[in-house]
Amino acid sequence: MHVFVKLFAQYREGRFKTEERTYKEGICAQEIIEELELEKVSPLGVLMVNSRHEKPSYTLQEGDIIALFPKVGGG
Amino acid sequence: MADLVYRVNMSNLSFKIEEVPAQWLGLGGRALTSTIVAKEVDPECHPLGPNNKLVFAPGLLSGTSASNSGRNSCGAKSPLTGGIKESNVGGTSAGIMSKLGVKALIIEGAPKNENVFYQLHVTKNHIEFIEVPELVGLDNYAVLEAMAAKYDKKVAVMTIGRVGEMRMNLANISVKDPGGKLRSHGRGGLGAVMGSKQIKCITVDAESYKEVTIADPEKFKEASKVFTKALQENPISGEGLPAFGTNVLVNILNEAGGLPTRNFRAGNWEFAENICGETMAENIKARGGKTTHGCHAGCVIQCSQVYNDKDGNYLTSGFEYETIWALGANFGIQDLDLIAKIDALMDDLGIDSIEASVTLGLAVDAGILAYGDGEKAYELLSKDLPNGTPMGRIIGSGTHILGKIYGLVRVPTVKGQGIPAYEPRAVKGQGITYATSTMGADHTSGYAVATNILNSGGYVDPLKKEGQVELARNLQIATAAVDSTGMCIFVAFPALDDPKCLPALVDMINARFGCSLSIDDVVNLGKTILKTEHEFNIKAGLNSADDRLPEFMKYEILPPHNVVWDFTGEEIDAFWNF
Numbered sequence: 178m179h180v181f182v183k184l185f186a187q188y189r190e191g192r193f194k195t196e197e198r199t200y201k202e203g204i205c206a207q208e209i210i211e212e213l214e215l216e217k218v219s220p221l222g223v224l225m226v227n228s229r230h231e232k233p234s235y236t237l238q239e240g241d242i243i244a245l246f247p248k249v250g251g252g
Numbered sequence: 253m254a255d256l257v258y259r260v261n262m263s264n265l266s267f268k269i270e271e272v273p274a275q276w277l278g279l280g281g282r283a284l285t286s287t288i289v290a291k292e293v294d295p296e297c298h299p300l301g302p303n304n305k306l307v308f309a310p311g312l313l314s315g316t317s318a319s320n321s322g323r324n325s326c327g328a329k330s331p332l333t334g335g336i337k338e339s340n341v342g343g344t345s346a347g348i349m350s351k352l353g354v355k356a357l358i359i360e361g362a363p364k365n366e367n368v369f370y371q372l373h374v375t376k377n378h379i380e381f382i383e384v385p386e387l388v389g390l391d392n393y394a395v396l397e398a399m400a401a402k403y404d405k406k407v408a409v410m411t412i413g414r415v416g417e418m419r420m421n422l423a424n425i426s427v428k429d430p431g432g433k434l435r436s437h438g439r440g441g442l443g444a445v446m447g448s449k450q451i452k453c454i455t456v457d458a459e460s461y462k463e464v465t466i467a468d469p470e471k472f473k474e475a476s477k478v479f480t481k482a483l484q485e486n487p488i489s490g491e492g493l494p495a496f497g498t499n500v501l502v503n504i505l506n507e508a509g510g511l512p513t514r515n516f517r518a519g520n521w522e523f524a525e526n527i528c529g530e531t532m533a534e535n536i537k538a539r540g541g542k543t544t545h546g547c548h549a550g551c552v553i554q555c556s557q558v559y560n561d562k563d564g565n566y567l568t569s570g571f572e573y574e575t576i577w578a579l580g581a582n583f584g585i586q587d588l589d590l591i592a593k594i595d596a597l598m599d600d601l602g603i604d605s606i607e608a609s610v611t612l613g614l615a616v617d618a619g620i621l622a623y624g625d626g627e628k629a630y631e632l633l634s635k636d637l638p639n640g641t642p643m644g645r646i647i648g649s650g651t652h653i654l655g656k657i658y659g660l661v662r663v664p665t666v667k668g669q670g671i672p673a674y675e676p677r678a679v680k681g682q683g684i685t686y687a688t689s690t691m692g693a694d695h696t697s698g699y700a701v702a703t704n705i706l707n708s709g710g711y712v713d714p715l716k717k718e719g720q721v722e723l724a725r726n727l728q729i730a731t732a733a734v735d736s737t738g739m740c741i742f743v744a745f746p747a748l749d750d751p752k753c754l755p756a757l758v759d760m761i762n763a764r765f766g767c768s769l770s771i772d773d774v775v776n777l778g779k780t781i782l783k784t785e786h787e788f789n790i791k792a793g794l795n796s797a798d799d800r801l802p803e804f805m806k807y808e809i810l811p812p813h814n815v816v817w818d819f820t821g822e823e824i825d826a827f828w829n830f
Binding site (some may be wrong): 183185186187189194219220222223225228229230236244246247249250251252 | 387486487488489491492495496497498499500501503504507508509520525529530572573695696699701702705706707708711714715741742745759798812813
């Protein structure tokens with residue numbers, strides 16, 4: 178199935194901003210985080226799927242847009 | 253040596269140096285400005301009349317070696333909101349005032365002769381009143397230059413530009429930072445209050461000060477180490493903010509559907525990537541400049557930056573998310589360099605970059621200029637506004653008044669103050685802060701975005717009502733306390749997630765003054781401040797009907813989540829049950 182993966186802040190370095198990627202059915206967000214070795218860069222801050230906050234255990238569906246951010250802040 | 257209160261009367265150009273009353277001894281920053289304004293200012297007074305007072309007070313830890321303690325508070329009755337105002341700033345003024353032993357500077361009265369502007373020069377136990385006809389009609393950087401030529405280069409400077417002289421609601425009070433650039437007491441039109449006192453600038457002597465006294469230096473050093481470590485080890489204050497600045501928020505708010513776009517018509521913007529923090533950091537890397545820069549001495553977070561143009565020439569610094577959002581998604585400029593150019597102009601003019609930019613967003617609906625027409629915006633701000641043309645004065649009045657003049661309904665204000673950067677319908681905890689804050693729509697007064705969007709201090713679903721009132725209440729109480737210490741609000745990120753951070757902060761206060769406050773005492777201080785401010789506002793005529801978001805948010809459905817503002821008045825009013 179196809180999933181759109183968006184990366185932000187430090188996670189982009191040496192990776193990509195947005196990519197349409199192919200995964201097996203039933204994959205969860207945590208597996209994508211591990212595949213991309215994101216937490217070697219910085220701990221996961223925020224995970225959104227289709228603009229809603231989700232947990233790493235979320236099971237992805239065809240066409241989902243997953244957005245991954247390290248801990249960021251401002252104000 | 254004990255700190256003292258410096259009191260200035262502009263009606264007869266006199267000053268008094270007073271001992272600090274016992275009940276003010278444990279107060280600093282916002283706690284002190286709000287206490288003084290509430291006690292001494294008639295809530296019914298005209299904000300620009302002789303009975304309003306302008307109060308400056310450095311934080312409790314300002315002037316010490318504590319990291320990030322260089323914030324100075326300024327308070328008055330606000331001409332923008334009609335309520336109490338506290339706006340705090342980095343720069344050098346807090347440290348220098350503290351080291352000179354100035355607990356608070358209270359400015360009252362107004363000169364009889366309306367044609368004269370003054371400089372106040374504050375030295376140890378003395379204030380000099382200097383007529384400055386040569387500075388009238390100049391903007392901030394020219395004033396900084398003149399003061400640098402006159403005094404030691406470290407002299408603290410607080411100044412207003414032409415917009416402040418004309419007492420417009422957009423006017424801020426600008427403060428020199430350690431790099432000779434500007435920081436602002438931004439919101440609420442405090443520059444207009446300074447203009448009404450006919451004070452062009454205030455300088456504070458940086459040559460004859462002494463270091464602040466610390467009651468228990470060993471204990472202070474120890475607590476300070478723990479505190480600094482907490483700031484440096486937190487992934488947000490130690491890593492994210494230095495690398496990308498506050499502008500890292502563009503993408504995350506955009507992704508969450510909470511980035512107000514086209515004057516609050518949508519929660520995301522198709523061009524966010526053009527103006528986001530990641531793009532800004534890439535530009536800085538490619539063009540020279542600096543991703544890290546502190547707004548005050550002792551800052552270990554360094555969220556500020558130096559942003560250059562394509563040719564490597566300086567464009568701006570202190571380039572913040574809220575300004576970039578307002579000129580970008582909300583007003584429509586897609587070119588980050590043009591946003592930077594307008595940001596620098598606003599610094600020099602001495603105007604609130606949030607209020608001015610939210611006003612521009614509404615000016616599109618008014619038909620004054622087209623969405624995204626940054627060149628025309630630059631012209632309005634650089635020509636009409638500081639020359640006081642009728643159009644300049646309309647813009648200079650801020651979002652709320654512009655809306656009234658043009659008969660508009662989609663006017664994003666609370667208590668007359670423009671709503672910043674976070675869509676209340678899609679970040680509901682922040683909406684509660686905007687509704688209830690004693691300051692009007694002020695994102696810093698209780699930053700529920702942290703817990704609604706950033707997973708800091710836990711998580712409360714931004715699209716649901718549950719838990720938002722309690723979240724906004726707890727954050728506003730904590731923020732009122734932090735605003736009294738002189739600490740930068742970004743210490744909140746480690747404080748929310750690192751159990752060592754807050755106790756270390758309280759330990760530093762205890763070591764500085766030889767007292768024994770508990771965390772509960774500090775929380776209670778926050779509660780007292782909010783209640784004091786709320787009471788002032790009620791006496792000034794602001795009641796629960798003013799603790800409301802603009803009505804259009806109740807019936808205009810906001811994409812992409814298709815949400816409305818759905819809190820009842822009763823639910824909002826429960827905020828004050830503490």
